[in-house]
Amino acid sequence: xxxxxxxxxxxxxxxxxxxxxxxxxxxxxxxxxxxxxxxxxxxxxxxxxxxxxxxxxxxxxxxxxxxxxxxxxxxxxxxxxxxxxxxxxxxxxxxxxxxxxxxxxxxxxxxxxxxxxxxxxxxxxxxxxxxxxxxxxxxxxxxxxxxxxxxxxxxxxxxxxxxxxxxxxxxxxxxxxxxxxxxxxxxxxxxxxxxxxxxxxxxxxxxxxxxxxxxxxxxxxxxxxxxxxxxxxxxxxxxxxxxxxxxxxxxxxxxxxxxxxxxxxxxxxxxxxxxxxxxxxxxxxxxxxxxxxxxxxxxxxxxxxxxxxxxxxxxxxxxxxxxxxxxxxxxxxxxxxxxxxxxxxxxxxxx
Amino acid sequence: xxxxxxxxxxxxxxxxxxxxxxxxxxxxxxxxxxxxxxxxxxxxxxxxxxxxxxxxxxxxxxxxxxxxxxxxxxxxxxxxxxxxxxxxxxxxxxxxxxxxxxxxxxxxxxxxxxxxxxxxxxxxxxxxxxxxxxxxxxxxxxxxxxxxxxxxxxxxxxxxxxxxxxxxxxxxxxxxxxxxxxxxxxxxxxxxxxxxxxxxxxxxxxxxxxxxxxxxxxxxxxxxxxxxxxxxxxxxxxxxxxxxxxxxxxxxxxxxxxxxxxxxxxxxxxxxxxxxxxxxxxxxxxxxxxxxxxxxxxxxxxxxxxxxxxxxxxxxxxxxxxxxxxxxxxxxxxxxxxxxxxxxxxxxxxx
Numbered sequence: 001x002x003x004x005x006x007x008x009x010x011x012x013x014x015x016x017x018x019x020x021x022x023x024x025x026x027x028x029x030x031x032x033x034x035x036x037x038x039x040x041x042x043x044x045x046x047x048x049x050x051x052x053x054x055x056x057x058x059x060x061x062x063x064x065x066x067x068x069x070x071x072x073x074x075x076x077x078x079x080x081x082x083x084x085x086x087x088x089x090x091x092x093x094x095x096x097x098x099x100x101x102x103x104x105x106x107x108x109x110x111x112x113x114x115x116x117x118x119x120x121x122x123x124x125x126x127x128x129x130x131x132x133x134x135x136x137x138x139x140x141x142x143x144x145x146x147x148x149x150x151x152x153x154x155x156x157x158x159x160x161x162x163x164x165x166x167x168x169x170x171x172x173x174x175x176x177x178x179x180x181x182x183x184x185x186x187x188x189x190x191x192x193x194x195x196x197x198x199x200x201x202x203x204x205x206x207x208x209x210x211x212x213x214x215x216x217x218x219x220x221x222x223x224x225x226x227x228x229x230x231x232x233x234x235x236x237x238x239x240x241x242x243x244x245x246x247x248x249x250x251x252x253x254x255x256x257x258x259x260x261x262x263x264x265x266x267x268x269x270x271x272x273x274x275x276x277x278x279x280x281x282x283x284x285x286x287x288x289x290x291x292x293x294x295x296x297x298x299x300x301x302x303x304x305x306x307x308x309x310x311x312x313x314x315x316x317x318x319x320x321x322x323x324x325x326x327x328x329x330x331x332x333x334x335x336x337x338x339x340x341x342x343x344x345x346x347x348x349x350x351x
Numbered sequence: 352x353x354x355x356x357x358x359x360x361x362x363x364x365x366x367x368x369x370x371x372x373x374x375x376x377x378x379x380x381x382x383x384x385x386x387x388x389x390x391x392x393x394x395x396x397x398x399x400x401x402x403x404x405x406x407x408x409x410x411x412x413x414x415x416x417x418x419x420x421x422x423x424x425x426x427x428x429x430x431x432x433x434x435x436x437x438x439x440x441x442x443x444x445x446x447x448x449x450x451x452x453x454x455x456x457x458x459x460x461x462x463x464x465x466x467x468x469x470x471x472x473x474x475x476x477x478x479x480x481x482x483x484x485x486x487x488x489x490x491x492x493x494x495x496x497x498x499x500x501x502x503x504x505x506x507x508x509x510x511x512x513x514x515x516x517x518x519x520x521x522x523x524x525x526x527x528x529x530x531x532x533x534x535x536x537x538x539x540x541x542x543x544x545x546x547x548x549x550x551x552x553x554x555x556x557x558x559x560x561x562x563x564x565x566x567x568x569x570x571x572x573x574x575x576x577x578x579x580x581x582x583x584x585x586x587x588x589x590x591x592x593x594x595x596x597x598x599x600x601x602x603x604x605x606x607x608x609x610x611x612x613x614x615x616x617x618x619x620x621x622x623x624x625x626x627x628x629x630x631x632x633x634x635x636x637x638x639x640x641x642x643x644x645x646x647x648x649x650x651x652x653x654x655x656x657x658x659x660x661x662x663x664x665x666x667x668x669x670x671x672x673x674x675x676x677x678x679x680x681x682x683x684x685x686x687x688x689x690x691x692x693x694x695x696x697x698x699x700x701x702x
Contacts (some may be wrong), residue, residue, distance in 0.1 A: 006381040025627070025648060028551020030357040030561050032411055033627050034650030060383055079592065123686025137488045148686060200379020200692065203685045204522030210381050276376070276384050296647040297376060334554045335474025335499060 006058065006198050006210065020053035021292075021308065022346035023301040025227035027332070034346060035301035037277070038286060039292035039309060042217035046191050047290060055217070058197055058210035059293045061186070062093045064274030066153055066210075067240060067282070068189060068219055072181040073156040075236035076322050078163035082112055089243035089252035091152030094100045095273060097253025098127020098147045105250070113155070113162055120145035121172040122154045122204040129253055150204035157206075172300035174199070174207040183209055189222045190215030213291050216280060220289025223270060239298070241270050241284065257303040257327050261310075269315065277302045283315055300343055303327060308345040355527070357549050357561065371404035372643075372659065373697035374652035378683070384644065385697060386652035388628070390643035390660060393523045393568035395576035397542050400639060406568070409548055409561035410644045415625030418591060418633070419502055419540060421568055423532040424507040426587035429514035433463055440594035441601035446624060448604025449478020449498045456601070457502045464506075464513055469495035472523040473505045473555035480604055501555035503601070508557075523556040530558055540573045541566030554626060564642045567631060572641025574621060575633035576653030581668075592621050592635065608654040608678050612661075615674050620666065628653045634666055651694055654678060659696040 025033040038053030048055055061068075070092045073079055079089060087105055096102040100324055110116050125148040127133045136143070145151060154171075157178045161168050164177070171178045187194045190211060197210035223241065226234040244251050248262030251272070258273055271281040277294025279302040294301045307328040310316045321328060330343040376384040389404030396550045399406055412419075421443045430440055438456055447453040461467050476499040487494070496502060505522075507654055508529045512519050515528070539547045541562060548561035564600025573654045574592065597604050599613030602623070609624055622632040630653040641660055645652045657676040658679040661667045672679060681694040 004380070005377060026356060027411060027559065029355070029549035030409065030411065032551075033646065035647050058381065059382065060378060121687075123688075125686050134429065134488050137485050138491070140489070198380035200381065200383075201685060201689060205685060205687055206687070208378065256682075295384065296649055296652075297387050298647055298649060317375070334552060334556060335476050336472075336556055337474075338552060338556070340554070 002179075012112035015181060017051040017053060017055060019297070023294075023304045023342050023343060025300075025332070025341065027341035030280045031346070032341065035277075035298055035305075036295040037292055037301055037305040038213060038295070039290065039305060040217040041288055041309065041313070042214060042221045043289075044218075044221045044228060044287055046218050048214055048217070051214070053215040056212050058198060058212055059216070059278060060202075060208040060276070061211055061216055061280070061291075062202060062208060062274030062276060062278050063150065063153075064272050064278040064280040064291070065186060065216065065219070065274050066093045066095070066274075067223060067244070067280070068185055069182045069203055069234065070156055070240050071185050071189075071236050072178075073160045073237055074260075075233055076160050076163060078156075078159040079239075082109075082159055084109070084159070086243035087250050088152075088155070088248040089240055090247035093240065093244055093272060094152045094251040095149045096152055097129035097132070097248065097256065098125070098149065099132050099253055101128045101249065102148050102152065102253070103127075106146050106293065109155045110146075110158075113158055115158055115162075115168065117144050117146050117170055120148070120151055121156050121170075124148045125149060148204060154204065170302040172205040172207075179207055182206070185192045186211055186215070186219060189219035191218055203327045208312055213293060214267030215290045216291035220280045220282045220291060221287065222289070223238050224284045224289055225287035241267060241282070244270055260324060260327060264320050265315070269310075271306070273299065273302065275299075279303065279306045281306060281310070283313070286313065286315070288313070300330065302346060304330060304343050362622050368402040368404060369647070372656045374645075374655045374694060375697035376651075376683070376692065376694050378516060378692035382697070383692065386435050386628075386649055386656075387646040388643055388652055388656040389564060389646065390640055390641065390656060391564045391568040392641050392660065392664070393565060393572045395569075395572045395579060395638055397569050399565055399568070402472045402565070406565040407563050408644070409563055410567070410629060411551060411559040411627070412551075412562055412567055412631070412642075413553060413559060413625030413627060413629050414501065414504075415623050415629040415631040415642070416537060416567065417444045417446070417569070417625075418595070418621055418623050418631070419536055420504065420533045421507055422536050422540075422584065422587050423529075424511045425590055426584055427511050427514060428442055429507075429510040430590075433510055435460070435510070437594035437597040438601050439503075439506070441598035443507030444591065444595055444623060445503040445518075446500045446604045447503055447601065448480035448483070448607065449476070450480045450483050450604055451502065452600065453498050453503065453604070454478075457506055459477050460506045461497075462510075464509055466509055466513075468495050470509060470519055471499070471502055471505050472521075473499040473501045476500060480610065499555060500515050505555065523558075525550070525558040533557070534560055537566070537570060538572035542569055564644060568640045568644035571621075571631045571633045571642060572638065573640070575635045576638035592618060592633070595621055611675060611678060616666070616672050617632055619659075622657070624650065624653065626650075630654070630657045632657060632661070634664070635656060637664065638664070639664070651681065655681060655696060657670055
């Protein structure tokens, strides 16, 4: 317990910040549990517009920065070179549920690259989509790398490496050009030097790197408003946004928050979940980017907090809020289906 | 959002309390997420010996108070009347994994009562034990109430009701004598009036009631040291402690924290997990009771926090800490099995 490791100073709010967002979990007449969420809203000029908690805190973006990390794949010309469609680009940003629509696309995509399941370096994972997982178990099928929620992103990596004449083997190593481009794109769009921030390994084997919540929000703001970027990068970003909006089920899956919001808002939003309670969003109409992190890492609070911010910013109109009601305030039921409580933004929690 | 509901004042430490216990989740060179845990250690006289955070906070005990709620089942003579063994008594305190050893015992127990699956009111739930769940899926079997993690507790309720000549139907209703006894036992052992505390519904359909963390710790201390209780109650408590220690797999399941600790410590401890990050323990050698609650409800922090308290109290000797090393500091691996980080007590987190 004596090694050097970066620890959080939770009592540092950051100048100009509001208190962290609170999400409460009720049961009957009491708040049973609660979550603290830090969040940043920024614009493409690099300015912080709103902050809850310390927007300077370094967090790992995890899968929430996949849309940023899809930029080199499109910008390099790899997506075009392999004649890839919206569904592939959406999948390259995805943490998918492993449904047949996802795995069939990944499978065909790998074939198109002259590669296969074994060329993926993301590890085996059962689909999170329960009916699909159960069907596999019934048939005695094992989880493959193709089923891994990150397999689409990894196909994007492999496509880029192959297109640029780089080795495909070892593409998850920190020193592989694919991974170096991922950090560089986050530095370029976020505007912060990431060369010396903490490093770790993600669930799917790629390096993760600490990035301030503010920088993540700025990077997403530049995906929302890429006017000041190079024409090539702007084009790549617009294509990613369009592809994800056109294929909302590819970036997540049936019944999932991200897909439901995209189905409701279309090109008005690009949003992405990440492990340990991270969420990002780009709002083209407002030219804003959002990044948030639940202190305790629980995803049940990240979606509720994002829904609350989207409501505060006026992105969700009444019709949107009605359509997404069960996502904004999430019902908790017991094994008999009886309502026991809700997960919702806390109106007044002393943090 | 305007109804009356009890909310937490997290900035109230309570007099004489230390700061909440922090559990950190590391990844590479950074703490990625962290949890706050409030905890109370009390003795059988009703005194608080240690507190981290506000020990006066009301929490729902959830399944962590099952050992307390098993007392009427044994004390009433129901366990004896039906010739039930240690494994049944351990199961009456259990949140079991739905393994065959659990469900076969429940099934036979219900038959012995002249009842069946449909008399349980806990709802259907798939076993949490993955190999068992997968075997059921392969055979096309559906989850039954017997598989519900609370089915053993419900068998205890049904046995008590039947033995005392009460209706078995509706035994989960707040006004049924079974449920009224459950509150009364918590009042009697915890020493606090629970008549007006918040109410809710548990995952298995029974009422839950707010109880201060301190009262929960005091109640567990009286299970650890029942000397001042009536002979009948003392005998019931000793029998429950002995039964759980003799059947450590019945109260939880293969590979689970509670069972592993019991296998290591035997009659030196009685401990029980509950939903939303609650944990309780009784320590007969020290005459102490422990109750803790993770603010955000995540069970990954409750076990680590309990392990830390047990270490602080000297309950875990070096050999115990070695045997339970992966429970005290929990490794996090990715889909390829590579170590990415750990869940552990935080040495110095500013809360």
